[in-house]
Structures are given as structure tokens and as C-alpha cells.
Amino acid sequence: MADKGNDPAVIWQTMIGEMEKGFNSFANQAMGSPEFSKMMNQVGGASAGAQKQLGELMEKYLLAMNLPSRAQMVGMAERLQAIEGQLNEIKALLHQVHHNSLAPEGGYGTPRPPRTRRPPSEGEQK
Amino acid sequence: MNAPAGLDLASISERVQSEVQRAIQRSIKGVEYFSSSGPSLGSTPKDILAVRGTMNLYHYRPVADEIYRVPILIVMATTNRGYILDMVPGQSFIEFLLKRGYDVYMLDWTAPKPEEKSLRMEDYVLDFIPDCIRRVQQDSGEHDVTVIGYCFGGVLSLLYGSIFHDGPMKNLICFTTPIDFREMKLFSNFSDRRYFDVDRLIDTTGNMPPELILQSFEMLRPGSRVAGQVQLWDNIWNDEYVKAYRMMDRWGTDTLPLAGEYFRAITKDLMWDNKLYNDTMTVGGREAKLANIKVPILHAVAEHDHIVPYDAAKHLIVKIGSSDKEEVVLKGGHVSVVAGANAIKRLWPKLDSWLGKRST
Numbered sequence: 209m210a211d212k213g214n215d216p217a218v219i220w221q222t223m224i225g226e227m228e229k230g231f232n233s234f235a236n237q238a239m240g241s242p243e244f245s246k247m248m249n250q251v252g253g254a255s256a257g258a259q260k261q262l263g264e265l266m267e268k269y270l271l272a273m274n275l276p277s278r279a280q281m282v283g284m285a286e287r288l289q290a291i292e293g294q295l296n297e298i299k300a301l302l303h304q305v306h307h308n309s310l311a312p313e314g315g316y317g318t319p320r321p322p323r324t325r326r327p328p329s330e331g332e333q334k
Numbered sequence: 335m336n337a338p339a340g341l342d343l344a345s346i347s348e349r350v351q352s353e354v355q356r357a358i359q360r361s362i363k364g365v366e367y368f369s370s371s372g373p374s375l376g377s378t379p380k381d382i383l384a385v386r387g388t389m390n391l392y393h394y395r396p397v398a399d400e401i402y403r404v405p406i407l408i409v410m411a412t413t414n415r416g417y418i419l420d421m422v423p424g425q426s427f428i429e430f431l432l433k434r435g436y437d438v439y440m441l442d443w444t445a446p447k448p449e450e451k452s453l454r455m456e457d458y459v460l461d462f463i464p465d466c467i468r469r470v471q472q473d474s475g476e477h478d479v480t481v482i483g484y485c486f487g488g489v490l491s492l493l494y495g496s497i498f499h500d501g502p503m504k505n506l507i508c509f510t511t512p513i514d515f516r517e518m519k520l521f522s523n524f525s526d527r528r529y530f531d532v533d534r535l536i537d538t539t540g541n542m543p544p545e546l547i548l549q550s551f552e553m554l555r556p557g558s559r560v561a562g563q564v565q566l567w568d569n570i571w572n573d574e575y576v577k578a579y580r581m582m583d584r585w586g587t588d589t590l591p592l593a594g595e596y597f598r599a600i601t602k603d604l605m606w607d608n609k610l611y612n613d614t615m616t617v618g619g620r621e622a623k624l625a626n627i628k629v630p631i632l633h634a635v636a637e638h639d640h641i642v643p644y645d646a647a648k649h650l651i652v653k654i655g656s657s658d659k660e661e662v663v664l665k666g667g668h669v670s671v672v673a674g675a676n677a678i679k680r681l682w683p684k685l686d687s688w689l690g691k692r693s694t
Contacts, residue, residue, distance in 0.1 A: 217353070224564055225561070227561065228561035229557075230557075232557045232558065235557065236520060245526040246526075246528075249529040252535075252546070253535065256535055257538050260538055300381065320401075323402065323476070325435040327693075
């Protein structure tokens with residue numbers, strides 16, 4: 209076997225790891241200063257405002273193009289999720305009422321296991 | 335010609351061969367990577383018990399023939415999705431608990447809608463969690479409930495437990511839960527009250543945008559994303575590595591927005607005034623002192639947690655009012671301690687041996 213210290217793949221991986229650590233540590237020091245916080249919040253505050261304005265503008269554009277906006281798509285997805293939730297509730301009720309074989313294994317309508325489990329003794333612990 | 339000392343020509347040839355094979359595999363798998371979707375996550379069978387506002391309550395279907403009397407309610411962190419605890423079979427904390435005979439419920443969160451920007455800390459601590467506890471009691475037929483909170487889910491569980499200290503919480507388990515927010519040094523600096531105008535931000539955006547939350551998490555380790563991608567390319571021939579990378583990457587970037595008023599309260603009460611640590615925290619006018627909690631508690635913290643460093647988490651065990659309390663410091667980071675390969679060997683068995691005898 210070749211010595212691991214001479215293996216270019218190992219050297220490469222170690223180098224990447226060290227570079228990552230070094231960069232993170234350097235950046236963390238720089239980001240820990242009050243000046244950084246001041247600068248970040250000035251830029252962040254301005255960009256949040258700009259982003260909101262851009263979002264509103266985009267919404268108007270999509271409306272003009274007769275296309276749904278992201279908010280509308282999210283709204284639709286949530287409506288679908290709510291419908292799915294209601295379907296689940298109806299399914300659960302049906303299973304409870306009929307106790308039929310359509311009930312999923314371990315799901316509603318099938319008896320749950322008894323709550324009698326005891327912890328294994330110390331010797332049995334895996 | 336002789337090889338230089340320490341070098342074996344046969345092994346060099348094997349090594350070159352294996353590198354060539356890996357290079358070919360990288361090209362093939364690289365194309366596959368971009369043309370395929372990641373593994374299906376969070377697929378342990380479950381039933382939805384309730385959906386209201388940002389609250390989703392699931393019940394996982396028991397798999398053991400006999401289960402412990404006390405059910406578990408897992409409270410997820412509000413910034414992330416609950417499937418981190420239910421990745422894929424064999425790497426799922428939920429699956430582990432079910433196989434060990436626990437009855438598991440999860441309070442998971444969805445993104446607040448723009449009109450839900452007014453959800454406050456009170457809604458989370460005095461309404462959503464108690465409502466879920468009631469539903470778990472109703473569904474399981476048991477009065478007692480064990481609560482497990484992950485990261486900020488742990489903070490919410492502590493606030494709930496300190497207000498509703500007369501029950502029905504029987505045991506409390508917290509994973510990587512911050513108490514002293516000053517010790518989350520970079521977050522503390524990012525939200526420095528002299529420069530961070532939380533009112534202006536929330537009044538402008540409504541809810542706290544997920545991009546800003548993700549950005550602030552990524553800024554804690556700014557070199558790691560690039561290094562991760564280099565390592566992915568290096569290991570793209572390795573299916574197991576790629577699968578694990580995709581799971582973690584998908585979850586890590588699937589950040590939820592936070593309701594505006596709720597985020598405002600976190601910033602002012604916890605980040606700025608450090609009220610949980612100072613024992614001055616109130617929710618809806620109700621005192622939330624950690625000393626009020628008397629139930630058995632286990633706090634699992636990670637040795638290399640860059641999000642919630644040990645100094646931010648260590649005060650929980652000191653301040654809690656319980657006499658039956660234990661802190662366990664495990665190797666790993668903020669996520670790998672609960673969901674990585676190490677969690678399977680370290681945290682999960684520890685939790686099982688601690689909780690089993692307190693669940694009858």
C-alpha cells in the first residue's frame with residue numbers, strides 16, 4: 209500500500225478541509241465586529257425594501273401577462289393541501305365507521321398495539 | 335529503473351487505475367445527479383391529525399406489537415422541516431423510535447401566509463403546543479406526554495413547560511437548545527440592536543423571508559458550501575455519499591419563513607434582552623422561568639455545534655428546576671448529532687435507554 213501521506217487524493221481532501229476551516233475562521237473573525245454588523249444591516253435593510261418593491265412590480269407584470277404569481281401558486285398549493293387534509297379526515301371517519309379492509313395497516317380503524325411495553329432490563333439493552 | 339524509496343509501483347498503478355475509473359464514474363454520475371431527483375424523504379407512514387395556521391400535527395403509525403404507555407410529541411424548530419428526523423429508512427429517528435416501541439406524534443410547521451404575519455410567540459406557546467398536547471391525549475387516550483424539542487423547538491417546549499408546569503408534560507428532551515443567546519456570538523452580532531432595525535424589516539416584509547434566515551445560517555460557515563460542492567464532485571462516484579449529501583442539502587436549503595410578530599419577539603426578548611437566560615421571560619403576560627419545570631429532562635448537545643455553541647446551551651441543566659436531569663455532550667454538529675450516521679450510534683440509543691424507563 210502506498211503511504212497515505214503521499215496519496216494525492218488524501219492530500220487534496222486534507223487541503224480542501226484545511227482551506228474550509230481557515231476561511232471559516234477568518235470570516236467569522238471579520239463578521240464578529242460591530243462594523244460588519246453595521247454594514248450588513250445597512251445593505252440588508254436596503255435590499256429587503258428593494259426586494260419587496262421588485263416583488264410587487266413582478267406581481268403586476270404577471271397580472272398583466274395573465275399569469276399566476278408565486279403567491280397565487282403557493283395559495284393553490286395550500287388549498288390542495290387543505291383538501292388533502294380534509295380527504296384524510298373523511299377517510300379516517302369512513303374507516304372508523306365501517307372497520308372495513310380498506311384501512312391501511314396500522315392506520316385508523318385498526319386496533320392499536322397495547323400500551324404495555326416495559327423497557328428491556330440492562331442486560332437486554334443493545 | 336528503481337522506484338524511489340517508500341513508493342510501490344504496483345500500488346501506484348492500482349491507484350491510477352482506480353482514479354481513472356472514478357473519473358469515468360464522476361462523468362456518468364454527474365449527469366445522473368443533475369437529471370434525477372433526490373431520495374424521497376419523510377416517508378414513514380403517518381396520519382395527519384390537525385392542520386391549523388402554521389401548525390401540522392402528525393401521528394406516525396406504530397410498528398411494534400406493544401408500545402410504551404406514554405406517547406411522544408416532537409416539536410420541530412420553526413425554521414426547518416420535520417423530515418430531518420425522518421430521512422430515509424435506516425436513517426430515520428422516527429423509524430428508530432417506532433421500532434423501539436414508542437408512540438410518536440410530531441408538531442411540524444409550514445410557512446406562514448402573508449396574512450399570518452401577526453402570529454405571535456403567544457400563538458406558538460399558549461395555543462399551538464397546548465392544542466397539540468390535547469389532541470395527542472385525546473388520540474392516545476393517555477394523560478401524560480413526553481415532549482422532545484429540537485433547537486428552537488426546544489426553546490418553545492421549555493416555554494410551554496415553564497408555563498404549564500402542572501402537567502401533562504411527563505418528560506422533556508431537548509436537542510441543542512439555546513438558553514444564553516449572547517453566546518450565539520455571530521447571530522448576536524448580526525442582530526446588534528444598534529444596527530439591526532427589526533421593526534423596519536418586519537414592517538417592510540411582513541414575514542421574515544426564508545432567504546434571509548438561510549443566508550444568516552450560511553454566513554456562520556461561509557466556506558462550507560463551496561467546500562461541500564468540491565467534496566461532492568470528488569465523491570460523486572460514491573452513491574452513498576451522494577445520497578447523504580442530497581438529503582442534507584435539500585433539508586438545509588428548505589428553510590421556512592417566520593411569522594413577522596413571532597420573529598420580532600425572538601429578536602427583542604431573546605436576542606436582545608436574553609430574557610430566557612435572565613429569568614425574565616414572559617409569554618402573553620405569563621411567567622416562563624426555567625426553574626418552574628420539574629419533570630425529568632435530558633439535554634443533548636453537540637460538541638462541534640456552530641449554530642448553538644455549548645456555551646449557549648449549557649445553562650439549561652443548571653437553571654431547570656428538575657431534580658432528575660442529565661446533559662449529554664455528543665460528538666457531532668448541530669444537525670449530525672440528531673440525524674447523521676453518528677446519531678444512529680450515539681444519540682438515539684442514549685435517548686432510548688433514558689426514555690424507556692420513564693415511559694411506562
